[in-house]
Structure formats: structure tokens, C-alpha cells
Amino acid sequence: MTHAFYRPKAPLDALVDYFWVSGNYVAQAPRERVLPSGSQALVVHLGETPVRVYSGEHTTEAADAPGALLCGARSSPLIIGTTLGPTVGVHFKPGGAHPFFGVPANAVAEQTVALDALWGASAHSLRERLMETSSPLERVQLLEEYLLHRLRRSFEPGPALRASLEAFEEPDLTSVAEVNRRTGLSPKRLLALFREEVGLSPKTFWRVRRFRAALRDLDLGSLRGAALAAEHGYCDQAHFLREFRSLAGSSPREYLAARVADTDHVSVYG
Structure with missing residues (x-):
């Protein structure tokens, strides 16, 4: 391909x-x-x-x-x-x-x-x-x-959405409440903004983006195991493995064996 x-x-x-x-x-x-x-x-x-x-x-x-x-x-x-x-x-x-x-x-x-x-x-x-x-x-x-x-409106996302998205990409972020504090958005307003513009709740979006950041390091082979979990803010390796299986449908080892090169697809053999 x-x-x-x-x-x-x-x-x-x-x-x-x-x-x-x-x-x-x-x-x-x-x-x-x-x-x-x-x-x-x-x-x-x-x-x-x-x-x-x-x-x-x-x-x-x-x-x-x-x-x-x-x-x-x-x-x-x-x-x-x-x-x-x-x-x-x-x-x-x-x-x-x-x-x-x-x-x-x-x-x-x-x-x-x-x-x-x-x-x-x-x-x-x-x-x-x-x-x-x-x-x-x-x-x-x-x-x-x-x-x-x-295009139905201006090109640039609004400042509140931009600031929130940037905050969720930071590896040292500890909670959604911290994004509320940084942006000045109430929990209700942040939730409404993300549902309308992104499609996921702030917490779910953060889970997925943290998973994708960990996935990049896993693909590069730069980190493994407990070091990978710690780098991306998971409580421990068990927490990382639970989140990975929930979002990827497999363990990290199974993912590495079945990933499709140059895509974010994984082969399903069963």
C-alpha cells in the first residue's frame, strides 16, 4: 500500500x-x-x-x-x-x-x-x-x-477553545479543573464548548490525547513500561495498561505486533 x-x-x-x-x-x-x-x-x-x-x-x-x-x-x-x-x-x-x-x-x-x-x-x-x-x-x-x-464562519477557532486545547496537550496537566482555572471557563461552559466544537467531553478528550502522546513514544521505541506510564502522567503502569486497552483495543505489545505502517490502523486477526 x-x-x-x-x-x-x-x-x-x-x-x-x-x-x-x-x-x-x-x-x-x-x-x-x-x-x-x-x-x-x-x-x-x-x-x-x-x-x-x-x-x-x-x-x-x-x-x-x-x-x-x-x-x-x-x-x-x-x-x-x-x-x-x-x-x-x-x-x-x-x-x-x-x-x-x-x-x-x-x-x-x-x-x-x-x-x-x-x-x-x-x-x-x-x-x-x-x-x-x-x-x-x-x-x-x-x-x-x-x-x-x-467554510461557514471565520477560520480561527475561538480563543477559549484554543487555550483549552493547548492546555490538554501539556504533559504535566493534572486535571480538567486545572484547565478551568487556566482558561477562566466554568466546568459547565467548558463541557458545552467541547461537546459542540470537538465532540467529546473534556475528560474524554484528555484521555484520548494523552493516549495518543503515549502512542507516539511507543511507536518511536523511546520509552517502555513504567517509564512510559510515568512520562505521560498515568498513576502507574497498571493504570496505563487499562487505559491503553480501553482506547486501543489491545495491549501495547499486541498493538506493536499488528499496527499497519504509516497509518493509525491496527490489524484485527481474530
């Missing part, structure tokens, strides 16, 4: 983390977990076989997803089938997807939603034009064009 990643240009760089394009996919397993990141993603599948989205890891119950879909912010892995063709997508920054879709982020959290339910006929038009374009760079440029057209 080949992947190409593209960084967005201004002004979309305030809202989009990266664009990605992949070719035909030869998977190692019939299913994969897509690990939660705390943000939303737009995925446009360009092949003829529909994407299978499973209701859980240990079930055969699945639905055929449409060619273009919005994946809401999640607190658990998304389980998908792996019979895929060419795919292109947008990985938004936390809170970055909200201006493009006109619905509160918590309305699509933990879900995959057909893009035509949000964008109408223009979703079908976008997919058709992407299928007619073979160059990865041209596909990304086309996506950029559509996103700029769909």
Missing part, C-alpha cells in the same frame, strides 16, 4: 492537520481498528467495493458505508473491513471540522455519517470529481477547494 500525506496551506492549516491519499490496499487481516485521535476525519473511498463498518470488534454485524463519510471524534476504535480501493481523506485538528459541516460535533461523535446527509448533492459531485482525477496532488487540491467553499 502506498500513502501520501500533504500538509494544508494557509488558511486551512488552522483547522486541518493533514490530507492523505492512498492507492489500492492489500490488507494483512480482514478487519482493522482505526484508533481514536480526539478529532474528526473526512474519508472519500474511490473504489467500487463499499467500506464495511462493524458495530463492534467481536461481531459480524456491519453496514456498508457510502463512498464519502465523516468519521466523528471517538473514544474507542472504529472497526472497518479492509477490502478497499483508492481512498483520499482529511484529518482535521481537534475542533477543526466543526466550521465545515454546520452541525454540533457531538451530533456525529462515535459515528460514521454519510457525507451527503451533511453536504447534499455536492458530496456526490466531490466524489465523482475525485474519481476523475488520478494525481494524488490534484486530489488534495480538489479537497482543499471544496473545504474552502464550505
Whole structure:
């Protein structure tokens, strides 16, 4: 499988983390977990076989997803089938997807939603034009064009959201209450802000982002075991392992053995 990643240009760089394009996919397993990141993603599948989205890891119950879909912010892995063709997508920054879709982020959290339910006929038009374009760079440029057209308000996230998101990325953060103190937002206002803009509660978002930070160190091999747990503020190694299994669906060792290179996907063999 080949992947190409593209960084967005201004002004979309305030809202989009990266664009990605992949070719035909030869998977190692019939299913994969897509690990939660705390943000939303737009995925446009360009092949003829529909994407299978499973209701859980240990079930055969699945639905055929449409060619273009919005994946809401999640607190658990998304389980998908792996019979895929060419795919292109947008990985938004936390809170970055909200201006493009006109619905509160918590309305699509933990879900995959057909893009035509949000964008109408223009979703079908976008997919058709992407299928007619073979160059990865041209596909990304086309996506950029559509996103700029769909913006519903100013580019920059509000100062309260920016300050809160920055606080949750700090490794020495000890509680959500500390974010309230730093930003001056009441617990009720912080909760409402995150549900509307990010899709997750502040506490759940913090759990996911801390997990992703630990995952980066695990991938690099720079830290292991108790040192990794301590570096990322877990009470102890047992706490880290419980959180990791809850958010990744496996132990760290199982994750390392089954991760799919250059993605946040993990092969599911069982």
C-alpha cells in the first residue's frame, strides 16, 4: 500500500492537520481498528467495493458505508473491513471540522455519517470529481477547494477553545479543573464548548490525547513500561495498561505486533 500525506496551506492549516491519499490496499487481516485521535476525519473511498463498518470488534454485524463519510471524534476504535480501493481523506485538528459541516460535533461523535446527509448533492459531485482525477496532488487540491467553499464562519477557532486545547496537550496537566482555572471557563461552559466544537467531553478528550502522546513514544521505541506510564502522567503502569486497552483495543505489545505502517490502523486477526 502506498500513502501520501500533504500538509494544508494557509488558511486551512488552522483547522486541518493533514490530507492523505492512498492507492489500492492489500490488507494483512480482514478487519482493522482505526484508533481514536480526539478529532474528526473526512474519508472519500474511490473504489467500487463499499467500506464495511462493524458495530463492534467481536461481531459480524456491519453496514456498508457510502463512498464519502465523516468519521466523528471517538473514544474507542472504529472497526472497518479492509477490502478497499483508492481512498483520499482529511484529518482535521481537534475542533477543526466543526466550521465545515454546520452541525454540533457531538451530533456525529462515535459515528460514521454519510457525507451527503451533511453536504447534499455536492458530496456526490466531490466524489465523482475525485474519481476523475488520478494525481494524488490534484486530489488534495480538489479537497482543499471544496473545504474552502464550505467554510461557514471565520477560520480561527475561538480563543477559549484554543487555550483549552493547548492546555490538554501539556504533559504535566493534572486535571480538567486545572484547565478551568487556566482558561477562566466554568466546568459547565467548558463541557458545552467541547461537546459542540470537538465532540467529546473534556475528560474524554484528555484521555484520548494523552493516549495518543503515549502512542507516539511507543511507536518511536523511546520509552517502555513504567517509564512510559510515568512520562505521560498515568498513576502507574497498571493504570496505563487499562487505559491503553480501553482506547486501543489491545495491549501495547499486541498493538506493536499488528499496527499497519504509516497509518493509525491496527490489524484485527481474530
